Amino acid sequence: MDRMSDELLIIGAGTAGLSAGVYAAASGYRVTVLEMAGTPGGLCATWSRGGYTFDGSAAGLAGSGPGAPLYRMWKELGVIGRCPLRDPESFGSVRLSDGRTVTVWTDIDRFEAHFLDNFPRDARAVRAFVGALRACLRFDMPLAGEPRGAGPSALSTLPVLLRYGTLTLRRFLEGLSDPLAVEAFGNLVHFGGTDVPLLTVLLPLAYAHRRMTGIPRGGWISFARAIEARLGELGGRVLYGARVVRLKIESGKVRGVALADGREFPADRVLSAADGRFTRSLLPGGSSDGAEFDPRRMSDQPVQVNLGVAEDWSEYPGPLTWLLPDAPSAAGRPQHRLTVHHRCYDPASAPAGKSALMAFLESDYGFWKDLEADRARYEAEKRRCADIVVQAVQRFRPGFAGKVEVTDVSTPRTRERYTGNYMGTMQARKPDAGMIRTLLRGAARYDDPGLDGFWRAGQWVEAWGGITTAAQSGRNAIRAMCRRDGVPFAPGLRGDAA
Numbered sequence: 001m002d003r004m005s006d007e008l009l010i011i012g013a014g015t016a017g018l019s020a021g022v023y024a025a026a027s028g029y030r031v032t033v034l035e036m037a038g039t040p041g042g043l044c045a046t047w048s049r050g051g052y053t054f055d056g057s058a059a060g061l062a063g064s065g066p067g068a069p070l071y072r073m074w075k076e077l078g079v080i081g082r083c084p085l086r087d088p089e090s091f092g093s094v095r096l097s098d099g100r101t102v103t104v105w106t107d108i109d110r111f112e113a114h115f116l117d118n119f120p121r122d123a124r125a126v127r128a129f130v131g132a133l134r135a136c137l138r139f140d141m142p143l144a145g146e147p148r149g150a151g152p153s154a155l156s157t158l159p160v161l162l163r164y165g166t167l168t169l170r171r172f173l174e175g176l177s178d179p180l181a182v183e184a185f186g187n188l189v190h191f192g193g194t195d196v197p198l199l200t201v202l203l204p205l206a207y208a209h210r211r212m213t214g215i216p217r218g219g220w221i222s223f224a225r226a227i228e229a230r231l232g233e234l235g236g237r238v239l240y241g242a243r244v245v246r247l248k249i250e251s252g253k254v255r256g257v258a259l260a261d262g263r264e265f266p267a268d269r270v271l272s273a274a275d276g277r278f279t280r281s282l283l284p285g286g287s288s289d290g291a292e293f294d295p296r297r298m299s300d301q302p303v304q305v306n307l308g309v310a311e312d313w314s315e316y317p318g319p320l321t322w323l324l325p326d327a328p329s330a331a332g333r334p335q336h337r338l339t340v341h342h343r344c345y346d347p348a349s350a351p352a353g354k355s356a357l358m359a360f361l362e363s364d365y366g367f368w369k370d371l372e373a374d375r376a377r378y379e380a381e382k383r384r385c386a387d388i389v390v391q392a393v394q395r396f397r398p399g400f401a402g403k404v405e406v407t408d409v410s411t412p413r414t415r416e417r418y419t420g421n422y423m424g425t426m427q428a429r430k431p432d433a434g435m436i437r438t439l440l441r442g443a444a445r446y447d448d449p450g451l452d453g454f455w456r457a458g459q460w461v462e463a464w465g466g467i468t469t470a471a472q473s474g475r476n477a478i479r480a481m482c483r484r485d486g487v488p489f490a491p492g493l494r495g496d497a498a
């Protein structure tokens with residue numbers, strides 16, 4: 001590649017943009033990532049208030065343990081080695097309406113014994129669930145283009161993938177006879193309701209059992225900083241406060257970008273790893289409409305309530321869900337349950353003996369967009385959201401309200417403002433019953449048929465969102481770019497280093 005043509009500009013230093021940056025730099029491109037915010041990570045954000053540190057993402061990294069094909073990617077990206085990970089003991093606990101608390105242990109034997117003990121009437125369903133979980137232990141999410149892909153293990157689990165990739169959690173619940181078992185299984189998923197394929201519950205649980213869903217200590221910022229450091233090591237750079245507003249195009253070819261502050265950057269290749277609607281709007285005649293941006297499809301977006309409390313929650317092995325039979329109203333919706341995540345496993349997240357808590361309330365984007373016109377009402381509703389959470393926890397932990405030292409509420413509009421994601425969406429698309437078809441059909445399209453030199457990656461390009469998806473998306477996009485340019489794709493690790 002000559003000096004001009006090896007330049008690659010990447011829009012967005014979220015997981016996908018950083019990942020694309022690492023693979024491109026390792027493959028010989030001169031990489032500049034342009035990020036409008038002041039820190040890396042995008043939706044994988046971490047922020048501090050009054051001595052407490054909160055995260056904008058919840059679960060762990062799929063395939064983060066040795067032996068998983070994806071482990072190689074996390075090593076290539078510099079996450080393994082730089083970002084300490086913690087494997088959770090539990091996916092969460094649910095306090096049932098009869099006062100019992102059941103825990104979804106990540107150890108399958110322990111989970112099976114615990115659920116059989118609590119729900120003997122549904123022993124058959126519990127065994128079927130656990131059987132499917134054990135079958136999923138043989139499945140590994142493949143790393144595209146690597147010899148150790150899905151392989152024979154995936155073939156042997158194909159029947160399970162097909163069955164549980166199309167059976168929704170809702171249908172599974174309909175087969176249960178004990179209403180308390182419905183409460184327990186129905187709250188396995190913390191976001192997005194029960195219309196998701198059961199596979200989206202089974203696969204993370206199977207990985208967690210294998211100790212392959214590491215959660216970054218130090219918050220998601222330490223994950224993003226680790227990839228940023230790897231990028232720097234490979235000669236790439238990230239510029240912050242750099243909001244891209246326009247593509248420069250000549251004779252149907254990309255020539256660079258223009259920033260909001262008037263700066264211009266020349267390049268023959270631009271990869272957008274930013275919000276999909278924004279990316280579309282960059283294209284000549286690009287409209288930001290389209291079925292994939294149908295507001296009705298995206299309107300469900302949670303509100304995040306963060307609390308800093310002067311009490312220790314480390315007694316809970318994971319997130320805790322309480323059912324709220326009176327369904328108090330906040331954020332424009334009745335709240336039927338409350339899930340509270342804590343970060344006690346990370347001593348840096350709160351002063352000694354105190355806890356950083358994060359709860360998510362059901363909500364929708366339009367509610368906040370409308371409220372925003374009246375700032376006082378918007379702020380009052382945010383306070384109400386915090387109050388609802390505090391009052392709900394207080395019911396189960398008397399004295400809690402008096403120990404709250406910090407409250408911080410982020411709405412879908414907050415996420416939209418900070419990350420540019422349309423409607424503040426946390427996952428551009430959710431997996432649905434078509435996920436198996438998509439898994440089998442393979443890769444998304446990363447180049448643009450109408451504009452030479454324009455590429456894209458990230459959650460908006462893929463069939464569903466998530467951190468692992470975004471990281472893979474960046475990797476896949478650069479593989480495709482290398483293929484197009486006749487450049488060897490160099491993931492950055494040699495021999496047995498993976």
Ligand SMILES: Cc1cc2nc3c(=O)[nH]c(=O)nc-3n(C[C@H](O)[C@H](O)[C@H](O)COP(=O)(O)OP(=O)(O)OC[C@H]3O[C@@H](n4cnc5c(N)ncnc54)[C@H](O)[C@@H]3O)c2cc1C
Nearest residue numbers: 012014015016036042043058059244274420458459466467
């Ligand atoms: C509350 C919450 C919980 C979540 N829980 C999970 C979970 O449990 N598991 C999971 O896998 N995923 C989870 N996710 C989703 C996951 O975080 C995202 O799917 C993933 O991080 C998306 O990565 P991305 O790189 O595609 O996009 P983003 O993270 O959105 O990155 C895009 C970047 O582009 C930048 N940008 C946008 N426009 C411009 C511009 N014009 N110029 C310059 N820069 C720009 C943004 O600032 C941002 O940094 C969660 C998300 C949230 C919010």
